[in-house]
Amino acid sequence: MIDRIGYDEDQRILIVTFRDTGKYLYHDVPVSTFEAFCEALSAGAFFNLHVKDRFRCSRDPDRKRFGPNA
Template identity: 45%
Template sequence: MPSFTSTAIRRAEYDDRTETLRIWFVETGGPYVYHDVPRRLFERLCDAASKGRYFNDHIRDRFDVSVP
């Protein structure tokens, strides 16, 4: 489970079996569970120079989410 040095996202993990992405945010904690997310988006999030910007542009408001 990757941990980030991001000002927005503390860590993320992905479950291939359920296609769920779990994200822990710096300010609000988590995990927030995003459903039916393709693995490639998780991989790109991990590789992004700005985790917060990638999340906002490609994940936020695009997938159903369960919040803590």
């Protein structure tokens, strides 16, 4: 489900790249949440419990879109 994660400490943005749907940015995430995410035994379980629906989320603004409705 999750391909990789990153964190912008200056902007407090957690970057989560999903295998199927691409990159999402989660805003105002404490660094402690990112650090715990890195240590989690299951990235998917951690995401569902501690990130999903808890922080404002946006799609990667640099994402290239394809198709007729892109």
